[in-house]
């Protein structure tokens with residue numbers, strides 16, 4: 033049976049060996065590229081560690097229920113809101129869907145491309161966003177900006193799709209058009225007609241004329 037020590041050793045191995053604040057830097061750190069590469073590697077290690085924590089929590093919730101998160105947060109000195117993000121990321125991107133070249137933050141931000149309710153995602157836009165992020169090498173912040181932009185565009189399209197109500201007499205939607213209800217006793221039917229206040233009277237006259245001419 034694995035002891036806690038065994039698990040700690042395994043985790044240290046998995047996360048690239050950087051597991052102490054006294055960790056020595058590699059010896060031949062000379063050029064700009066060396067520093068860049070070392071830093072990027074450290075970023076990969078910390079992202080891997082974050083995903084590892086995400087998966088630990090997912091396992092915890094499966095075994096002890098969602099209500100266990102609050103007490104667990106207290107014991108590991110994490111904010112409950114951090115755990116909320118972690119659980120969202122776990123649900124959004126199961127292991128096979130995660131892109132190693134992208135940061136944890138980029139994944140988390142991509143999850144905001146979809147609505148999330150009662151621990152379920154209602155849509156699946158996030159995978160496409162992640163694909164785009166991977167092909168363009170986006171940071172978390174850029175993914176966030178991209179989603180904001182896409183949302184604004186979608187909203188604009190939606191507004192375009194709903195035609196403004198037009199006045200029945202002059203065919204214009206400006207200024208405000210009002211709904212009038214006409215009732216015909218003969219056909220026992222109410223008819224809704226949208227008109228400008230100023231167009232109302234003209235419209236009534238037209239009906240009268242039509243009525244007279246039809247007689």
Ligand SMILES: [Zn+2]
Pocket residue numbers: 199200201202203204227228231
């Ligand atoms: Zn009008």
